Amino acid sequence: MTDTLNRSTPAAPAHDPADGVRAYELDRQYVFHSWSAQGALKPFVAASAQGSYVYTYDGETYLDFSSQLVNTNIGHSHPKVVAAIQQQAAQLATVAPSHAALVRGEAAKRIVEKAGPGFSQVFFTNGGADAIENAIRMARLTTHKHKVLSTYRSYHGNTGAAIAATGDWRRMPNEYAYGHVHFFGPFTYRSEFFSETPEQECARALRHLERTIVAEGPGTIAAILLESVPGTAGIFAPPPGYLEGVRALADKYGIVWIADEVMAGFGRTGDWFAWQNPTINPNRATPDLIAFAKGVNSGYVPVGGVVISPTIAEAFADKVFPGGLTYSGHPLAAASIVASIDAMTDEGIVENARMIGEQHLGPGLRALAEKHEMIGDVRGLGVFWALDLVTDRATREPVSVDVVNRLKAELMARKVLPFAAENRIHVVPPCIVTPDQVADALQAYDGAFSAVAQK
Template sequence: MRGAAAEIPGGATHGPPHHLALPEGRPMPPTAPTGAAPTGAALDDAVLEADHRHVLHSWSAQAHLPSFVVAGGAGSRVWDHAGTTWLDFSSQLVNTNIGHQHPAVVAAIKEQADLLTTVSPATANRTRGRAAERVLARAPEGFAKVFFTNGGADANENAVRMARLHTGRDKVISAYRSYHGNTGAAVVATGDWRRVPNEYARGHVHAFGPYLYRSEFWATTEAEECARALHHLERVVQCEGPTSVAAVLLETIPGTAGVLVPPPGYLAGVREICDRYGIVLILDEVMAGFGRTGSWFAFEAHDVVPDLITFAKGVNSGYVPAGGVLVSEAIAATFDERVFPGGLTYSGHPLAMAAIVAALDAMAAEGVVENAARVGRDVLGPGLAALADENPLVGEVRGTGVFWAVELVADQDTREPLDAASVARIKALCLERGVLPFVAENRVHVVPPCVVTDDEAREGLAVLAGVLRDVAA
């Protein structure tokens, strides 16, 4: 897996026995006669030129855009037009849980396109009903309906709307270390820097969640961090006025903020606080859900059941944009005779619903969630622990399933974050050596597809370890 001459392997080991047997060689554009349309590296250059000229990129200064083209993919690998291949340790934006180009999901989208490409959300549609059944089958007891959206941000928007209408209250408490999406209320519920230039929505309050490595509470143990974070949250509720708080909105495991797995008892404690004050608990499973943590939902490992669950990404691996809100029976009943004042033109879009049905069926049949749990337990967890022991740039590793973060520091004693230039070099070297990383602030997130094989996981870890050794030296 080095450079343009790399071959895509012809098989896979230890993973679910589906499409991971990739084609020999790589898909390449057909040879063109002289003077015809460009191919190979020239086509990559043309794609970049057109992209940079015409596309306004998200979260970017437009004079400093990436020079990276993806032309195709299969399983856990992607490649450009020139044939350079990368092991996708990013799952794009932590969403291709079932891997790239799963044949069953692609076939379902094509079949649905032949039958019906679009339909009004006010119309009953068989594929939408089947998708709702599949999603509800993975929810805890007591969930009644699914409100489909186009993605995770509008899922959180509508969950907040439901909580406000159900309780008759206005305020929403979320965490500073969080990301909930880029629409009006979702970006204001977000805790990171992206909130600040976008604060147009009302009624949002933030609190600090648990993060022992950089504790806000002077904690030295997980138990202390948990107790003090819960005390802090309850004091925020009390100071804001409990009867004014509609919802607590939390990512079950904050993802973009650093894969911050909550300590034992924290989410159960949040549930108790919400029950005490009549507050709706919304758990954002957009990034953590549908196999990413080695279970269908991340909250399953934390002895908690929320009132509303938001999801997107892994529900169909983003093959067609889709998200939604799982709605508990009590909140669903609020809108039996009362109009729910929310809707989207493409809510429950047939192509997206077909992708959901096929993806969830394939994940169940092929043991994809179990594969994610095992690879995390047997390969990624031990491998990253060894990396933390040997490399002075690693401050902490944390995660579960195929959802991990490596926090990089300039000094392990002071925990000073590694500088941006060094992190950029780490990213560049990973790409150069055949691994597509997910990099955020001073972290490398290790988030391959849930279908990643043992050998692929070891390959990615070996590249990351080598890069960090070189940068440390």
């Protein structure tokens, strides 16, 4: 392999470099960034984007294998979605959530159809975190219980209950919500249960979950909240049988199962929703509520929501649901959802994601692991992959942050936008990515790993 992009990289559009300088200066003077110490920031400045590429004011072209925050599933600036937003803005730019709007109903109808027969309605929110908030609220109000169980390896958003449900370090300075209990979910490569096989991991993780339920008191637990495939925590799909076991435990103890599909949904795993993927859920165990955002419209307009089962929806037929947002079902967001789902359906984008994972990304990343000792584990589905980086394959000791930062710098030098988390590089291109673009990226990854190993 070489480490230069030379197959399919398009020329960058013309931009004024002076605008790039001004964009950087304005950002550093006025913009307060999330999850960051502000003083040391040197943000990447994007000028425009199209498909799987992002362009700078200096005329550089980057292959986007981060999908920004793993949300541009349909790629950047898809013309059908852009046109739909423009047309809707001219017709009805905003409307109160208490009114009916054709585009909002069309968006909800498409989402319910993709979720399948176990669902009947959609409550729209402004993003993924408040989708989680409202799913938790629905579970608590319908069960008349208060506790929420979620895993330590998880991220659910940065609002009150969503961040308390999160398992990683971001929870700790933000624990203001009540009633949250954490447990360990299955993760075969870094098992908390000393498992040696996926079957053992599944059985032991379910046993641990049931013991947690019993110890906390089933009469106090409203919901089990799970990312169908944990994203920021490491992209590790649950072993077959685990989601079916969660469904059985939820039924046994009268608990609502909330599937967090904010990152994993809408094509990312090669299915419309990750919980529908037959690799991880062969018997199609169905959650009670689905939280979504990101991929439903690739983040072109902020939006999220909760897909609701008939049983939970009916609980509010004669009882007020005490929740709402000014921009719930915003017309511009709804138009982008309709256009995005229609384009993904008509253009076979979900099927493309599945094919890319099976035929190109999976085999290519495993070939990289054979060459580079630093890659301890390759795991993923569709266009949702992680490289778990280690100092020693036997001990599985994670590499340092410095190593990951050097890898990020090498990938940026090779004009690939990376997504890194802790000791991992996440390989998460848009669902529209082509085999040639995957080959370009694999060349860059190979060169980056070689360069870092030599230092």
